[in-house]
Amino acid sequence: YAVRFSDRTSDKTQIKLMTDGLLLAEIQRDRVLRRYDTVIVDEAHERSLNIDFLLGCLHRILPQRPDLKLVITSATIDPERFSRHFGDAPIVEVSGRTYPVETRYRPLGDADQVDAIGDAIDELGREGPGDVLVFLSGEREIRETAEALGGRFGDRMEILPLYARLSHADQQRIFRPHRGRRVVLATNVAETSLTVPGIHYVVDPGTARISRYSARLKVQRLPIEPISQASADQRKGRCGRVAAGVCIRLYDAEDFEARPAFTDPEVLRTNLASVILQMAALRLGEIEAFPFLDPPDRRQVRDGIALLQELGALDPEGQLTRVGRQLAQLPVDPRMARMVLEGGRLGCATEVIVIAAALSIQDPRERPAEKEAEADAAHARFAGEGSDFLALLRLWEYVGEQQRALSGSAFRRRCKAEFLHVLRIREWQDLVEQLRRAARSAGIARNSAPAEPELIHRATGARGARFAIWPGSELARRPPSWVVVAELVETSRLWGRTAAGIDPAWIEPIAGHLVRRTYSEPRWDRRRGSVVATERVTLYGLPIATRTVAYAAIDPALSRELFIRRALVERDWDTRHAFFADNGQLLEEVSELEDRLRRRDIAVSDEALFAFFDERIPDDIVSARHFDRWWREARRSDPGLLTFPRALLLGDEADVSGRPEAWKQGDLVLPLSYAFAPGSAADGVTVHVPLRVLPQLRSGGFEWLVPALRLELVTSLLRGLPKELRRPLAPMPETAAAVLAELRPRREPLRAGMSRALERVRGVRVAESAWDLSRVEPHLRTRFSIEDDDGRVVASGEDLDKLRPQVARLLRAELSSAATGIERHGMGTWEAGTIPRVVTLPGTGDAVRGYPALVDEGETVGVAVMETPGAQAGAMVRGTRRLLMLTIAAPRPRLDNRVALALAGAPHGSLDAVVADALPATIDWLVARFGGPVFDEASFVALRGRVAGELVSALEVVLGKVAGVLEAAREVERRLDELPISPFEEARRDVQRQLGRLVHPGFITSAGVERLDDMVRYLRAAARRLERLPDATAADRDRMNTIHELEELHRARGSDPQIGWLLEELRVAQWAQGLGTREPVSAKRIRRLLT
Structure with missing residues (x-):
C-alpha cells in the first residue's frame, strides 16, 4: 500500500492499495498509467473532488488504453449514472451478506447532544454485549464527547477516538482485542474508509462536516449539516457486520425521509475558483473540456478564472503562477487563502488565519430576535478600534481563555449564556488548526508577536478608515447608502460631520477623471x-x-466576431434579408435530411460557416446597423454573395431512398417526419394523422416502418429473442438479410411474417408471441401524431389503438359539427324522423364520414354521430333496446317450478333481478329476429308492435335457457366440492375462474340469448373435465397451459369478446370433444387471430 509519506510497495507488488490523491499524483508522471492493468475505485459514492478528478482522468485514459480495466464500486452508488458516463459500462450487482439491523429514532428535542449520546449508550447497554460506534462531526467534538462520557460512565467502558489525523498507533488501538464494552467516537472516516471491528451498535446524530461553497457569502464553508440518506444507511450498516445490530438515530424518521438520497458531489459544492486552481495545480487541463460526471456551469467557470487572475493565481494566459501554487495548498476559498498569503508577507499570518477561518464559517455570534439587546450587549465587549476584523480576533482570544479555564460542559453553558454558538466555535477552531498546518506546508511563516491592526487591515484588503455619522445629524438614525461629509473628526471615535445624502449617479460626471x-x-x-x-x-x-x-468601440474585433457567430451563424437575429431566409431554409433542409438519414455528419460545422462570412464581410462591420448599411450597396453588385452554396452544406447528395415523405394507406396519404434524437420521445419516424381521417385509418401495417429501416428492425427483433433461439441464427447479419428478403412487408402481420420467414430460411420455429416489439430500439417503433385542422397535436404515442380513446371526445365534436340538426337528446319516444345511415364531413370530399345512431342515455334516448360503422351498429342495438323498454309495459312471465327453482340459485340475488337481466337480452333477440334495428319512425312503430306481441313468451323461453345454464353451473360447483384439494388445486382455480366469467350478475344481457345454449355446453365440458381429472392430471396441465398462454395474449391484445367465446369453444374441444363445437377451433387458429 501507499499513503502520504509512506510507501510499502516493491518491484514484486501485484496489488497496490493507495489514496486517490496519490494516484492523481502518479497521473502527472505517467499520463496513461502504464504501470497498471486494472484500477478499482472504491467508495465512489463519496464523490470527493479527488474521486471526480480521478474518474475524469480515467475517462480520458481509457480510449488510449483499451486494455486497462476500470472497476467502480460502492454500496450506495447510483450505478446507472456512472454506467452512462463510461459508455454504458456493464453493471454488476453483488448482494452483500449482512445481519439485520434495527433502526430506532430518538430525536434530540431540547436535550443536549452529548447527553443524548449518553442516554443512547445506556439504552444499548441493556440490549446485550457488543461495542458501540458513535459518529461525530470533528476532532474537537470527539474530545469533548469523550470527556463527558468518561465522567458519566467512568471505568465501565473503554472510550476511543477515531479520526483521519489520529496517529497510526492510536488508530491501531481499535483493532486490538479487549474486554468489556468499547465505545468508538469517530468522524465519517468510519462511514466508508475504515471498518471498525466488533461493532454491534451505532449511534448516529445525523450530521457531518461537509465542505460547501456559499454563493451568497462567496466563501467556502465547512458547516456541520445533516447527512444524506445514503450516508445514514452506510453508518447503519456498520453494526450489521458481525451480528444483528441496533442503530439509534438522534433524529426522527420524517427528518430521514426528507433528506436527499445522495450527498452532492464535491465539485458541485466547491467554489469553482478552488476547483480550477486545483486542476491547474494537478495539470488536468481546462475545466470546460474535462469529463466530469457532473460538469460545472460555464458561467461559474468564467467567473472562477477571472477571480484567480485577479488574485494573481493565474496569469492572463490561464497558467498557474507561483502565488497560485501556494494558494492551492490552503484548504479555504482562494480569496481567503490570498489573505493568509499576504498576511505571511506582512508578518501577521497568525491573526489573518483566525480572520480567514472566521469568514469561512457562519458567524458564531448569535442574535435571537427575542433577545437582540441582550446579545448586542454581550458581544459589545469584543468591538473596538473601528474594525469588525479586530472584533473577531478579540472574540477568538476570549473563547480560548474560557475554554482553558472551564470544563467542557461549563464551557458550553458559558457560550449559551453569552449568545455564542458552540458548534460554530468548534468549526472555527478546527479550521484554524487546518489552516495553520497547511500554511506551514506552503512555506507561510506565522508571527509570534502580535501584529499591528494596520498590517492586518492591509492583508485583508480593507481601506482602514471607517467612520460614523455625527449623532447630531439628521441622517444619524437612518443613514442613506451614500453620503458626502464636510469633514472627518475623531473624538471617542471617527465621526463624519455635516452630512448629506447623495445619488451616486452625480459622481461620474463630476469626477470622471478619477473613476x-x-x-x-x-x-x-x-x-x-x-x-x-x-x-x-x-x-x-x-x-x-x-x-x-x-461594445463595438471598446473591442471592434471581438464585436465583429460575435456579430458573425451569433447573428449570422447561430441565426439569433431578426432581419428580413433575402439571403438570411434562403440560408435558413437550406439549413432546415439539411437538418431534416440528417434526421431522415439518422446521421450528424452531413451539416457543415459552425466554424466553416463562420469562415464563409468572415472572408466576405469587411472588417469594420461590427453590428446589425453597420451590416445593413454595407449590404444595401454590396448586394447590388453580388446579390448571392452571402447565400450558402448548396455544396457548402451538403457536399455529396445523400441517398434518401427507402425514406418516403408520406405513408399511403388506400386513398389516405399521411405525411412522415423524421427525428434523430436518441433518448427523446420523438426519435424515429412519426406519422402525422389528421384527426378527421382517424376513423378511416387502419392500425395494421405501421409496425413495418419505412423500407430503409426494416433491416435494422428485423435485426433488432432477432437479437431480442431468448439466447437458446438466437444461437442457431449466427451470423446474425446474414440471417437478418435472408429473413427480410423472405418477408412480405405490409401484406402480412409483422410477427406472423417473422415466424414464417425464419422457419423458412433457418428452419427455426418461433412463436409469434415471442416477437416483442416493445424491446426494439425506440426509433424502430412508428410514432403517431394526431393533429387537428390547425396543426395542433392533440395526442401522440406509439400505439394507434390507445390514442383513439384519447381523442374520441374531440373526434365526436368534429363529427357532431358535421351533423348539425341530426343529434338529439332526452327523447322518450321516436322523435328523430329518419336517421341517415352516414354523413360526410364538409371539406373532405367523401374521405371522412360519420355514422349517426340511436344511443342509450339511461332514462331517455338520443341521436349521436359515431366514428365507425361498427360503433354505429353497437349503439343502435343499445339505443333501440332502451327505447323499446321505455315504450313497452314491463312483462310478467309465468314460470314452472323447475325454472323457478333453478333461477332461485342465480348470483343476481333475487328473481326480479334475474328477470331485469333477461329482459334486455330478450328484446335484443327479438329485434334481431324481426330485422332490427331500424332507422325511421314507421319502421320503429312496426318493430315495437311485433316485439310487444312476442315479449312475454320470448322472455319465458329465455328464462328457461337461463335455468339450464344455472343447473349446469350447479353441477360444476358440485364437482368442485367433491374434488380433493391436492394435487388438483391449480385445475380447481382455473375452473372456478371460468365459472366466474360465465355466470355472474348481468351475464344474460352481456352474453346474449344466442349464447345461452353454448354456455350450457361450456359448463358441461367443465364438469366432464373435473370428472376425468384424477386420471389425466399431466394431460390436463398441458391443455391448461395452452389455454392460459392464449388467455394472456388475449388480455394483452385488448380482450375481443368474439375471441373470448372462441377460447371457451377451445376448452370444449380440449376436454369434451364429444359435445361438439359451434365452429372449427384450434389453438393455432386463435393465436393467428390474436397476432
Whole structure:
C-alpha cells in the first residue's frame, strides 16, 4: 500500500492499495498509467473532488488504453449514472451478506447532544454485549464527547477516538482485542474508509462536516449539516457486520425521509475558483473540456478564472503562477487563502488565519430576535478600534481563555449564556488548526508577536478608515447608502460631520477623471442588434454605476466576431434579408435530411460557416446597423454573395431512398417526419394523422416502418429473442438479410411474417408471441401524431389503438359539427324522423364520414354521430333496446317450478333481478329476429308492435335457457366440492375462474340469448373435465397451459369478446370433444387471430 509519506510497495507488488490523491499524483508522471492493468475505485459514492478528478482522468485514459480495466464500486452508488458516463459500462450487482439491523429514532428535542449520546449508550447497554460506534462531526467534538462520557460512565467502558489525523498507533488501538464494552467516537472516516471491528451498535446524530461553497457569502464553508440518506444507511450498516445490530438515530424518521438520497458531489459544492486552481495545480487541463460526471456551469467557470487572475493565481494566459501554487495548498476559498498569503508577507499570518477561518464559517455570534439587546450587549465587549476584523480576533482570544479555564460542559453553558454558538466555535477552531498546518506546508511563516491592526487591515484588503455619522445629524438614525461629509473628526471615535445624502449617479460626471471603468461579459444583444458588455464604474474601489453599453468601440474585433457567430451563424437575429431566409431554409433542409438519414455528419460545422462570412464581410462591420448599411450597396453588385452554396452544406447528395415523405394507406396519404434524437420521445419516424381521417385509418401495417429501416428492425427483433433461439441464427447479419428478403412487408402481420420467414430460411420455429416489439430500439417503433385542422397535436404515442380513446371526445365534436340538426337528446319516444345511415364531413370530399345512431342515455334516448360503422351498429342495438323498454309495459312471465327453482340459485340475488337481466337480452333477440334495428319512425312503430306481441313468451323461453345454464353451473360447483384439494388445486382455480366469467350478475344481457345454449355446453365440458381429472392430471396441465398462454395474449391484445367465446369453444374441444363445437377451433387458429 501507499499513503502520504509512506510507501510499502516493491518491484514484486501485484496489488497496490493507495489514496486517490496519490494516484492523481502518479497521473502527472505517467499520463496513461502504464504501470497498471486494472484500477478499482472504491467508495465512489463519496464523490470527493479527488474521486471526480480521478474518474475524469480515467475517462480520458481509457480510449488510449483499451486494455486497462476500470472497476467502480460502492454500496450506495447510483450505478446507472456512472454506467452512462463510461459508455454504458456493464453493471454488476453483488448482494452483500449482512445481519439485520434495527433502526430506532430518538430525536434530540431540547436535550443536549452529548447527553443524548449518553442516554443512547445506556439504552444499548441493556440490549446485550457488543461495542458501540458513535459518529461525530470533528476532532474537537470527539474530545469533548469523550470527556463527558468518561465522567458519566467512568471505568465501565473503554472510550476511543477515531479520526483521519489520529496517529497510526492510536488508530491501531481499535483493532486490538479487549474486554468489556468499547465505545468508538469517530468522524465519517468510519462511514466508508475504515471498518471498525466488533461493532454491534451505532449511534448516529445525523450530521457531518461537509465542505460547501456559499454563493451568497462567496466563501467556502465547512458547516456541520445533516447527512444524506445514503450516508445514514452506510453508518447503519456498520453494526450489521458481525451480528444483528441496533442503530439509534438522534433524529426522527420524517427528518430521514426528507433528506436527499445522495450527498452532492464535491465539485458541485466547491467554489469553482478552488476547483480550477486545483486542476491547474494537478495539470488536468481546462475545466470546460474535462469529463466530469457532473460538469460545472460555464458561467461559474468564467467567473472562477477571472477571480484567480485577479488574485494573481493565474496569469492572463490561464497558467498557474507561483502565488497560485501556494494558494492551492490552503484548504479555504482562494480569496481567503490570498489573505493568509499576504498576511505571511506582512508578518501577521497568525491573526489573518483566525480572520480567514472566521469568514469561512457562519458567524458564531448569535442574535435571537427575542433577545437582540441582550446579545448586542454581550458581544459589545469584543468591538473596538473601528474594525469588525479586530472584533473577531478579540472574540477568538476570549473563547480560548474560557475554554482553558472551564470544563467542557461549563464551557458550553458559558457560550449559551453569552449568545455564542458552540458548534460554530468548534468549526472555527478546527479550521484554524487546518489552516495553520497547511500554511506551514506552503512555506507561510506565522508571527509570534502580535501584529499591528494596520498590517492586518492591509492583508485583508480593507481601506482602514471607517467612520460614523455625527449623532447630531439628521441622517444619524437612518443613514442613506451614500453620503458626502464636510469633514472627518475623531473624538471617542471617527465621526463624519455635516452630512448629506447623495445619488451616486452625480459622481461620474463630476469626477470622471478619477473613476475606473471595467468591462465584462461581452455578448450579442438580439434586440439591439449589436454586441454589448457590462460596464462597471468605480471610485476608489466603491461601485457607483453598473450598466450595459455598446461594445463595438471598446473591442471592434471581438464585436465583429460575435456579430458573425451569433447573428449570422447561430441565426439569433431578426432581419428580413433575402439571403438570411434562403440560408435558413437550406439549413432546415439539411437538418431534416440528417434526421431522415439518422446521421450528424452531413451539416457543415459552425466554424466553416463562420469562415464563409468572415472572408466576405469587411472588417469594420461590427453590428446589425453597420451590416445593413454595407449590404444595401454590396448586394447590388453580388446579390448571392452571402447565400450558402448548396455544396457548402451538403457536399455529396445523400441517398434518401427507402425514406418516403408520406405513408399511403388506400386513398389516405399521411405525411412522415423524421427525428434523430436518441433518448427523446420523438426519435424515429412519426406519422402525422389528421384527426378527421382517424376513423378511416387502419392500425395494421405501421409496425413495418419505412423500407430503409426494416433491416435494422428485423435485426433488432432477432437479437431480442431468448439466447437458446438466437444461437442457431449466427451470423446474425446474414440471417437478418435472408429473413427480410423472405418477408412480405405490409401484406402480412409483422410477427406472423417473422415466424414464417425464419422457419423458412433457418428452419427455426418461433412463436409469434415471442416477437416483442416493445424491446426494439425506440426509433424502430412508428410514432403517431394526431393533429387537428390547425396543426395542433392533440395526442401522440406509439400505439394507434390507445390514442383513439384519447381523442374520441374531440373526434365526436368534429363529427357532431358535421351533423348539425341530426343529434338529439332526452327523447322518450321516436322523435328523430329518419336517421341517415352516414354523413360526410364538409371539406373532405367523401374521405371522412360519420355514422349517426340511436344511443342509450339511461332514462331517455338520443341521436349521436359515431366514428365507425361498427360503433354505429353497437349503439343502435343499445339505443333501440332502451327505447323499446321505455315504450313497452314491463312483462310478467309465468314460470314452472323447475325454472323457478333453478333461477332461485342465480348470483343476481333475487328473481326480479334475474328477470331485469333477461329482459334486455330478450328484446335484443327479438329485434334481431324481426330485422332490427331500424332507422325511421314507421319502421320503429312496426318493430315495437311485433316485439310487444312476442315479449312475454320470448322472455319465458329465455328464462328457461337461463335455468339450464344455472343447473349446469350447479353441477360444476358440485364437482368442485367433491374434488380433493391436492394435487388438483391449480385445475380447481382455473375452473372456478371460468365459472366466474360465465355466470355472474348481468351475464344474460352481456352474453346474449344466442349464447345461452353454448354456455350450457361450456359448463358441461367443465364438469366432464373435473370428472376425468384424477386420471389425466399431466394431460390436463398441458391443455391448461395452452389455454392460459392464449388467455394472456388475449388480455394483452385488448380482450375481443368474439375471441373470448372462441377460447371457451377451445376448452370444449380440449376436454369434451364429444359435445361438439359451434365452429372449427384450434389453438393455432386463435393465436393467428390474436397476432
